[in-house]
Amino acid sequence: DIQMTQSPSSLSASVGDRVTITCRASQGIANYLAWYQQKPGKVPKLLIYAASTLQSGVPSRFTGSGSGTDFTLTISSLQPEDVATYYCQKYDSAPDTFGPGTKVGIK
Amino acid sequence: QVQLVESGGGLVKPGGSLRLSCAASGFTFSDYYMSWIRQAPGKGLEWLTYISDSGSTIYYADSVKGRFTISRDNAKNSLNLQMNSLRAEDTAVYYCARGYLTDYYGRAVGYWGQGALVTVSS
Numbered sequence: 306d307i308q309m310t311q312s313p314s315s316l317s318a319s320v321g322d323r324v325t326i327t328c329r330a331s332q333g334i335a336n337y338l339a340w341y342q343q344k345p346g347k348v349p350k351l352l353i354y355a356a357s358t359l360q361s362g363v364p365s366r367f368t369g370s371g372s373g374t375d376f377t378l379t380i381s382s383l384q385p386e387d388v389a390t391y392y393c394q395k396y397d398s399a400p401d402t403f404g405p406g407t408k409v410g411i412k
Numbered sequence: 413q414v415q416l417v418e419s420g421g422g423l424v425k426p427g428g429s430l431r432l433s434c435a436a437s438g439f440t441f442s443d444y445y446m447s448w449i450r451q452a453p454g455k456g457l458e459w460l461t462y463i464s465d466s467g468s469t470i471y472y473a474d475s476v477k478g479r480f481t482i483s484r485d486n487a488k489n490s491l492n493l494q495m496n497s498l499r500a501e502d503t504a505v506y507y508c509a510r511g512y513l514t515d516y517y518g519r520a521v522g523y524w525g526q527g528a529l530v531t532v533s534s
Contacts, residue, residue, distance in 0.1 A: 306474075339520035341457070348524045349457065354512055360522075392457050396519045399471035401447070403457040 307332045309395055311404040319412045324380040326407045328393035333373045337397035340369055340378045343406075344389045352391075353378065385411055414438040414523045416508045421528030428498050432528055434491040434508030442466075442486035443514040447521065448493050450504035450530075458504075462519060463491070476502075498532045505529050 308331040336356035343349040353369035393404040420432040447462040481494040505527040512522025
């Protein structure tokens, strides 16, 4: 099975900073990669699918890129409401494994 | 609007069984792949299983293969998860989830239920 890793596992940045999270697949998954945001105590929310397509209603400060094995989620200007854990998920073929998550906080 | 409402969670002893259900509304249920995903307390998301729109294709994570069974009733707009031989490590919030698009490559989760807590403890 393909393994998913994320880095860093956590980060703390200032409001307005550019934040980048990396997700790596152990084998190529084309662009079948989604990003989710889970705020504390809440249900996860789809941010990006097909590696780079922004889900409707998601702020444009979130962007996704990559294909094959290496992917990134970028928050162009971190806002207080972006405090959350971010997960990637592959869905090229089962199992539809999630990454371990990246916890984003504010300095 | 899309709604997914899980039921059937609760406390069960190790080795016991539990059946979760998910009532779907606000969309054409029979058009979508559906999944179950869980999250243990303080841990990350774990994908468990999916079932195709027709029910003909099913896949399980190794951690639940042989113990859990996913099923759907398109006439009743319901998704089920039969959980047998439960272990302490199955303690988690279980989410019913719908794909964001109506095809195989639309399986990324566009909608989540609120979750059902399953606690496995003696």
